Amino acid sequence: xxxxxxxxxxxxxxxxxxxxxxxxxxxxxxxxxxxxxxxxxxxxxxxxxxxxxxxxxxxxxxxxxxxxxxxxxxxxxxxxxxxxxxxxxxxxxxxxxxxxxxxxxxxxxxxxxxxxxxxxxxxxxxxxxxxxxxxxxxxxxxxxxxxxxxxxxxxxxxxxxxxxxxxxxxxxxxxxxxxxxxxxxxxxxxxxxxxxxxxxxxxxxxxxxxxxxxxxxxxxxxxxxxxxxxxxxxxxxxxxxxxxxxxxxxxxxxxxxxxxxxxxxxxxxxxxxxxxxxxxxxxxxxxxxxxxxxxxxxxxxxxxxxxxxxxxxxxxxxxxxxxxxxxxxxxxxxxxxxxxxxxxxxxxxxxxxxxxxxxxxxxxxxxxxxxxxxxxxxxxxxxxxxxxxxxxxxxxxxxxxxxxxxxxxxxxxxxxxxxxxxxxxxxxxxxxxxxxxxxxxxxxxxxxxxxxxxxxxxxx
Amino acid sequence: xxxxxxxxxxxxxxxxxxxxxxxxxxxxxxxxxxxxxxxxxxxxxxxxxxxxxxxxxxxxxxxxxxxxxxxxxxxxxxxxxxxxxxxxxxxxxxxxxxxxxxxxxxxxxxxxxxxxxxxxxxxxxxxxxxxxxxxxxxxxxxxxxxxxxxxxxxxxxxxxxxxxxxxxxxxxxxxxxxxxxxxxxxxxxxxxxxxxxxxxxxxxxxxxxxxxxxxxxxxxxxxxxxxxxxxxxxxxxxxxxxxxxxxxxxxxxxxxxxxxxxxxxxxxxxxxxxxxxxxxxxxxxxxxxxxxxxxxxxxxxxxxxxxxxxxxxxxxxxxxxxxxxxxxxxxxxxxxxxxxxxxxxxxxxxxxxxxxxxxxxxxxxxx
Numbered sequence: 001x002x003x004x005x006x007x008x009x010x011x012x013x014x015x016x017x018x019x020x021x022x023x024x025x026x027x028x029x030x031x032x033x034x035x036x037x038x039x040x041x042x043x044x045x046x047x048x049x050x051x052x053x054x055x056x057x058x059x060x061x062x063x064x065x066x067x068x069x070x071x072x073x074x075x076x077x078x079x080x081x082x083x084x085x086x087x088x089x090x091x092x093x094x095x096x097x098x099x100x101x102x103x104x105x106x107x108x109x110x111x112x113x114x115x116x117x118x119x120x121x122x123x124x125x126x127x128x129x130x131x132x133x134x135x136x137x138x139x140x141x142x143x144x145x146x147x148x149x150x151x152x153x154x155x156x157x158x159x160x161x162x163x164x165x166x167x168x169x170x171x172x173x174x175x176x177x178x179x180x181x182x183x184x185x186x187x188x189x190x191x192x193x194x195x196x197x198x199x200x201x202x203x204x205x206x207x208x209x210x211x212x213x214x215x216x217x218x219x220x221x222x223x224x225x226x227x228x229x230x231x232x233x234x235x236x237x238x239x240x241x242x243x244x245x246x247x248x249x250x251x252x253x254x255x256x257x258x259x260x261x262x263x264x265x266x267x268x269x270x271x272x273x274x275x276x277x278x279x280x281x282x283x284x285x286x287x288x289x290x291x292x293x294x295x296x297x298x299x300x301x302x303x304x305x306x307x308x309x310x311x312x313x314x315x316x317x318x319x320x321x322x323x324x325x326x327x328x329x330x331x332x333x334x335x336x337x338x339x340x341x342x343x344x345x346x347x348x349x350x351x352x353x354x355x356x357x358x359x360x361x362x363x364x365x366x367x368x369x370x371x372x373x374x375x376x377x378x379x380x381x382x383x384x385x386x387x388x389x390x391x392x393x394x395x396x397x398x399x400x401x402x403x404x405x406x407x408x409x410x411x412x413x414x415x416x417x418x419x420x421x422x423x424x425x426x427x428x429x430x431x432x433x434x435x436x437x438x439x440x441x442x443x444x445x446x447x448x449x450x451x452x453x454x455x456x457x458x459x460x
Numbered sequence: 461x462x463x464x465x466x467x468x469x470x471x472x473x474x475x476x477x478x479x480x481x482x483x484x485x486x487x488x489x490x491x492x493x494x495x496x497x498x499x500x501x502x503x504x505x506x507x508x509x510x511x512x513x514x515x516x517x518x519x520x521x522x523x524x525x526x527x528x529x530x531x532x533x534x535x536x537x538x539x540x541x542x543x544x545x546x547x548x549x550x551x552x553x554x555x556x557x558x559x560x561x562x563x564x565x566x567x568x569x570x571x572x573x574x575x576x577x578x579x580x581x582x583x584x585x586x587x588x589x590x591x592x593x594x595x596x597x598x599x600x601x602x603x604x605x606x607x608x609x610x611x612x613x614x615x616x617x618x619x620x621x622x623x624x625x626x627x628x629x630x631x632x633x634x635x636x637x638x639x640x641x642x643x644x645x646x647x648x649x650x651x652x653x654x655x656x657x658x659x660x661x662x663x664x665x666x667x668x669x670x671x672x673x674x675x676x677x678x679x680x681x682x683x684x685x686x687x688x689x690x691x692x693x694x695x696x697x698x699x700x701x702x703x704x705x706x707x708x709x710x711x712x713x714x715x716x717x718x719x720x721x722x723x724x725x726x727x728x729x730x731x732x733x734x735x736x737x738x739x740x741x742x743x744x745x746x747x748x749x750x751x752x753x754x755x756x757x758x759x760x761x762x763x764x765x766x767x768x769x770x771x772x773x774x775x776x777x778x779x780x781x782x783x784x785x786x787x788x789x790x791x792x793x794x795x796x797x798x799x800x801x802x803x804x805x806x807x808x809x810x811x812x813x814x815x816x817x818x819x820x821x822x823x824x825x826x827x
Contacts, residue, residue, distance in 0.1 A: 024525045025496065027510055028503035033481045036506075045495065072497060073482040091495040111495075115486070136486040326481075327540035334476050386476070 002041040002064055002086065010044055010086070013054045018045040018092075029069065029087040034077040034421055040067065043087040049167060049175050049206040055088065056204070057173035059450045067452050068200040070111055070139040074146055075338060076419030078199045082454040090141055093206065096120055105164060105181050106210045110141020126212040129156035132415070133326060140208055147197035149415035151322075154373025155245045155280075156213065158415060160196040167207035168195055171446040181209050194441070199417055200452040202445050216280035219247065220287045221315045222308040224275045224298035229253065229356070229368070232273040233349030235301035236372040239277075240345050242297060244290045246373055248278035250322055251348075253368025256380070259328040266321050269305070275372065276322055325380070329367040332382035337394065341405035342376045342414030351377055354404045361400075362393040376414035377405070402428060418456045426457035467551040468512050474548055475512065477541045478505035484535040484545075489755040489773045490528055490762075498525050501535035501545045508552065518556050526552050527563040528769070530762045531642055532720040532755035546760075553644030565765035566643035573648055577634035578604045586611060588630065590618055596629035599664045601655075601678075603671025604635050605794040613794055613813070616820040617670060617697070623823055624704060628668070631658040636684075638677030643761040652683045660690055667694040670814075672721035672728075672793045673759075696722060697816060698792045702731045706739055708822040714740035715786035716815075717777065717800070718753035719793035732792050732815055739819055740788070746780045754780065756791075758799035774803035781810055790815045 002010075011019045020026075021042035030039040041064075046052050059066045065085030072079050081087050094111035101124055108117060114128070114135040121127050131150040132138055138148070144166075149158035165179025179185065179192035195202055226232040232251060239246065252274045261268055268274070275298065279290035295306050309315035330336050343351050348370065355377070359366050367380040379401075383394050402412055402425050412422045412429050427435060435457070442449075442458040449459065463469045484501040485491050491500035498507075504525055510516045531546040539545070556562055572581045586607045600621060606614040621628055634655060637648040659667055667687070669675040678684045678694040687694060716736055722728045729750045736743060748754045757763070757773025778800060781789045789812045791797055801812045813821070 020496075022498075022524075023516065023521045024498040024503065024507055027506050027516075028496075028498040028500070031480055031502075031506055033479070035480065071482055071485060073485075089495070089497075094495075113486070134481070134483065137481075137483045327542075330477075330479050330481075330541040334473065336479055 001084070006058065006062055006064070007042055009058055010042065010055065013051050014044045014046060018047070019043075029081065029089075032072040032077060032079040033075045034080065034419065037077070037080050037082045037420065038084055040081040040087040041084050043089060045089045045092045047092050049169050052088065052169040052204050052206060053173040053175055055086070056169060056171055056450070059086065060172055060448050063448055064450065065453050066450055068204045070142040071113065071137050073134045073138040074142060074417060074419065076146070076413065076417040077421050078146060078417050078419035078452070078455060080420055082420060088204065090204070091139070094139075097207065099124065099212070101126060103181060104183070104212050106212050108140050108208050108210065110139060110144070110205050110208065112140045114138055114140060114143060121212060122215065125215050127215045128162055128210055129213050130159050130162060140210070141205055144196050144205055144208055145199050146417035147415065149376070151248045151250065151371060153371055153376060153415070154240070154249060155247045160193055162211045162213075163192055163196050163208060164211050165209035166192050166195055166205050168203040168205050170203045171448070171451045179209060183211065197417070199419060199455055201442060201455055201458060202451065204451070216247065217282050218284040218287045219278055219280040220284070220291050220308070221276070221278050221318055222291055222295060222306060223277070223318055224295070224303035225269055225271045225305040226273040226275065226301070226303055227271070229273050229352040230349045231302050232275050233352055235275065235298050235303065236348060237346050238297045238301065239294050240373060242293055244279065244293045246277045246290070246294060247280040248276070249371070249373035250276040251368065251370040251372045252276065252322070252325070255365065256325060256329065256367035256369055259332055259367055260321050260324055263328040263331060264320070264324055266317055268321055276318055325367070325369050329380035329382060332365060332367065333384050335383050335385040337381040337383070337398070339379050339381065339398065339401060340376060340414045340416045341401060341410055341412060342374070343405055343408045343410030345375045347408040347410065348372060348375055348377070350408055351405060351410070355379060355401055358397050358400045358404070362397040364393060364397055371414075374414070375410070420455060423455060423457040465511070465518060465552075465555040467508065467548060467555050470551055471548045472512060474543050475505055475508045478502060478543045479541050480506065481540060483538065483540060487534040487538045489530060489532060489534065489757060489776070490769065493769060493772050493776060499528055501539070501543070504529065504545065504549065505543065508548070518552070518559060518561065520561055523556070523561065523563050526556065527566065528762060528766050529760050530720070530755045530757060530773070531760035533724040534720070534752075534755060537724050537751050550642050553642070557644035562644055563761070563765045566645070566761050569643060569761065569764060570640060570645040573635055573637055573640060573651065577651065578608060579635055579639065580604060580608045582608050585632065588615060588618055591629050593631050593658060593661065594629045595663045596627050597664060597666065598626055598628040599631055599659050599662050599667045600628045601633055601667055601669045601671070601674055602630070603669065603674045603794060605798055606670045607633070609798050610794040613797060613817045614670065617814065617816040620816050620820040620823070623820070629662050629664070631655075631662065633658065636674045636677040638673060638681055639761065641681075647681060647683050649683065656684065656686045659687060659692060665692060667692060668697055668700050669694065670697050670794060672696055672719050672726065673795065676721055676725055696726075696728065696792065698722070698728060698732045698735065701816065702734045706819050706823065708819070708826050709739050709741065710788070710822055711742055712740065712787040713742050713744055713785060714788045714790060715744050715746055715781060715784050716749070717746065717756065717789060717791040717796060718750055719791055719796045720753070720755050720759055722792050723753055724751055735815060736790060739822060744784045744786055746784055748780065756796040756799045758795045763799060770799060771803045774799045775805070778803055778808055782808060786810055788813065788818065790818055
């Protein structure tokens with residue numbers, strides 16, 4: 001518990017209006033999109049690296065936990081203050097500090113919402129192409145903390161591929177700059193990327209130098225229908241090894257298509273598997289040529305219907321269908337888990353088949369979806385958290401899914417992070433020496449374990 | 461566990477359906493202003509989950525979040541899980557009032573409407589010099605804000621109705637009292653009956669409201685069913701005006717603010733745009749428009765209970781107007797006009813009018 005003396009010190013740093021220990025704030029700060037596990041003692045809204053530095057010095061001196069937080073849209077429990085203490089909300093640090101098209105960089109603060117950056121970049125003909133599914137609400141800081149990705153990962157990569165440099169406040173209060181604003185560097189250890197995906201366990205990021213990318217000039221969209229997930233999986237593998245890299249390639253399964261039809265007027269064909277593909281390029285001819293190749297491969301793999309969207313409405317309908325995945329799945333039952341294990345692309349059919357067996361075994365309702373182009377599986381498991389028996393079945397199924405994915409040479413998480421919910425599985429994926437080095441790094445940088453403790457199995 | 465409160469009995473599944481995704485932060489005007497997640501729709505649902513779990517009580521500590529909601533429905537319109545937040549909030553407020561817990565401003569509003577015929581406790585009736593309580597084809601129902609705070613706007617609206625030679629009458633109207641249900645109290649039957657009697661006595665088959673909130677109350681509240689039963693239709697002014705040609709136009713760059721009560725709550729987006737299209741060919745949409753429109757900050761009792769935040773929300777909307785470079789901001793709600801005009805700064809060079817007020821000015825200028 002933080003006593004009144006410490007709270008007074010915190011108030012003096014951030015100002016009365018940026019401090020709270022009221023019940024309503026403590027409830028909202030006990031959650032992120034994963035859920036809740038324990039309330040903090042108080043919260044501050046920080047506005048500068050200097051304030052953060054002062055606060056972390058006090059936390060080190062007094063030994064209380066600090067959980068950095070931005071929009072709280074993460075689904076791995078990264079922002080949940082599992083040990084209590086202080087929640088440090090960075091949402092007031094939400095400025096675009098600089099956009100330089102000449103240098104192809106944008107410098108932003110961590111509380112900047114992804115969509116707000118896109119609104120500034122688009123008129124300049126540029127983008128940050130990572131676009132996570134939560135882009136309307138999630139922040140660049142949160143994206144950096146989880147190394148977030150999105151639909152366009154196969155072609156454009158994930159957040160780390162666009163982070164050139166950072167300003168970070170270390171747990172002892174020292175303020176550090178890493179990286180450069182150049183397109184490349186071979187200078188020294190790559191400290192920047194140590195902090196990307198570190199989930200706020202090593203430092204609080206206060207500035208991010210991003211590489212920005214030109215907006216594609218032309219795109220085209222098509223879908224292919226398949227009788228089985230396996231055939232679709234083969235088609236995906238062949239597309240990805242054909243020399244064409246689609247900007248988007250999504251798998252959507254039967255339950256999902258049914259759920260979309262129940263909630264929209266799109267009248268999608270209800271089949272075992274739909275693949276939704278977008279190609280892009282500098283010219284329409286370039287995008288179309290790639291799509292021609294993709295469709296050839298679909299047909300070779302027994303796609304019984306291929307539809308190339310020729311009008312804006314046809315294209316928009318397909319994207320509306322994909323974008324409604326989460327909303328319609330969220331309405332299947334009271335609660336939903338979105339998984340994100342990722343496997344080598346050639347193993348996707350094995351993952352699909354294996355997970356279908358798991359679903360059957362535990363009698364679960366799952367809307368199947370995946371960013372197939374980068375092997376990122378996104379089953380949406382609909383369940384009722386009020387039913388303890390069903391919750392247990394879901395937990396067991398997830399446990400088996402993690403083992404399956406790791407057994408196929410995959411990873412626990414493609415883009416959501418480890419946080420709390422997957423911390424128990426870190427040793428399943430990581431080499432014991434590598435895990436030991438992660439813990440050593442944590443101890444070296446944060447010897448008193450004040451920053452976001454309890455996450456990523458860094459203490460065991 | 462047996463439900464303790466009505467909100468739980470009616471909306472338990474809805475509250476649990478909130479998946480805590482936090483996407484409502486992109487839409488909630490109070491979160492956008494304060495960046496305080498406790499005030500966002502998700503924060504409200506999390507508090508209610510704890511109440512349902514029995515870990516906390518519905519008490520004064522929760523007033524700040526549960527009574528600080530403009531009920532603008534931007535969250536529910538965009539909620540992936542379809543949680544009807546404004547309906548839940550209204551029910552929780554009633555539960556809290558039943559327990560004797562309420563924001564003092566809302567208690568005051570209920571007290572005022574128990575003793576006075578309008579929300580401003582004004583006892584002097586406004587005199588617009590127009591026929592009152594007579595037989596006519598239409599009743600024009602002004603609403604409290606138009607009658608007592610935006611009198612100029614109302615005067616100009618009435619001038620426009622005169623110009624259009626509409627056969628209308630005013631009545632000795634009293635507050636529709638719908639707002640009481642939004643702030644945890646019960647609609648006032650005395651006020652309802654007076655309005656219904658006065659409307660029916662005119663023989664009018666159509667009531668035209670200037671206020672989108674009165675429009676919703678007359679059409680949606682059970683207490684006003686007598687109107688529909690007597691074959692009286694209630695429309696908003698914008699639905700009437702869309703059929704007229706005014707013969708005037710402006711070259712100024714004009715934009716439009718969708719009031720929450722008319723837009724998200726009533727689905728009326730195109731009618732005002734049709735009318736504006738006739739008089740202002742030089743039109744620009746605000747960045748957030750139609751179902752995505754930002755709230756002016758006045759609704760749900762927030763203007764009275766949290767005036768500083770209410771004005772600050774209006775100012776955020778005005779920033780969008782400024783960014784659009786529009787010279788004129790039109791809207792269809794006197795309450796929005798009132799809040800937006802109050803929030804306007806010297807640097808904001810655009811003018812704020814209701815559409816009818818603006819058309820009337822164009823007519824007067826051309827005469």
